Amino acid sequence: MHDLRSTTITTLEVAEMMEVEHWEILRKLDGRIKKDGSHAKGYIEVLNDNHLVAADYFIKSSYTDAKGEKRPCYKITKLGCDFLANKFNGEKGVLFTAKYVKRFYELEHMTEAIEKNYDTKSTSLGEVASYTKEMDKRMDKQGSEPYKVCEAFKMVSEQFGIRLPDDFVKVPEYKQTSLFDGISQRNGGCNEI
Template sequence: MNDLAKTTLTSMEVAQMVGKEHKNLVRDIRRYCEHLNETKIELVEFFKESTYIDGKGESRPCFMVTKKGCEFIAHKLTGQKGTEFTARYINRFHEMEHELVTASPSEIPLGELASYLKAMDRVAHRQNLAPYKIAENFKKVSAQFGVKLTDDFVKVPEHKQMDLSDFADDKE
C-alpha cells in the first residue's frame, strides 16, 4: 500500500478536488469499474478498491486513483469543474513525482528502481544504443540510487578507446 500511496490519490482527495461528496464519487467510480470490467480493461490501471478509517473509527470504502484514473474522471467532467480538476490533479501528480525524484536513495524501493531500469533498457534498445552506452547509463542511474556496480561493469570497445592524437604524429 505504501508504494501505491506514492503514485495515487485517494478518492477522498479526488472528491474534494472535484467538489463532490465522497460517497457520490465512489458510486461513480464503481459504475466506471463495471463498464471497464465489461470491456475486459484492467481496473488497476485506473482504480484500486481500498478502505479508510473515518472519524468514528469505522472502516469505509474508498479507491486509490491512479493518474490514468484521474484522467478518466477529468474526461467525464465538463466546463469550469473539469478544467479546475484537471489542473489540480496534474499539479498534485507533479508534486508526487518531485517527491519521488528528490527522495533519498534509501527511500526508493528496489522494485521501483528495477522497473525504471527495465523501462530505460527498452528505450535504449529502441534507439539502438551501443551496449556499452546502455551499461554506462545503467551505472549512472544505479549510482544515483546508491547501488554500487563494479568498475569493470562498462567495457568500452577497443575501437572507441583509440585516441586520435596517436595519429597526429603520422601527418607531420
C-alpha cells in the same frame, strides 16, 4: 519501466478537488441502483466487462473515518484521474484537471527526490517540517491511524538524519473492531486487492 499504479491519490482527495461528496465519486465508480430497481453500471464494471484492467485506474481500498469505522474508498492512479477529468466539462473539469495535475507533479517530484536520495544537507529543517506537516494533514484526512502517521514521520526524519527515540512509534496491542469489520471480512473486505 514505471508501474502505472505506483503513485495514487484517494477518492477522498479527488472528491475534495472536485468539490463533491465522496459518495458521489464512489457511485460513479461502483454504479448504482436506479429508481426502477435496475442496476446502472459504474466505470469499473464497464472497464472490466470490456476486458480492460480497472486496477490500472482505480484500486479498491479503505480508510478509517473520524468515528473509527472502516469505510470504502479507492486509490486512483494518474490514468484514473485522466479518465475522470475527461468525464467533466466546463469549469469543474478544468479546475479538477489543474488540481490533480499539480498534485501528481508534487508526488512524482517528491518520489524522484527520495529515489535519488538527494543531498539532505541542502534541505533546510523548515522544508522538512513543511513536508511532514503536509504529510500529516494528508494522512489525517485519509483516516490513517496515529501510529501509521508516526511511522511515516519517523521514516522521513531518519531520511534527513534526524534520529528519534526507538519507542517513538507505539503500535497498539489491539484494535477495537466494529460489527461492520466482521461483515466486511466475510464479504472479501475492502482493503487493497
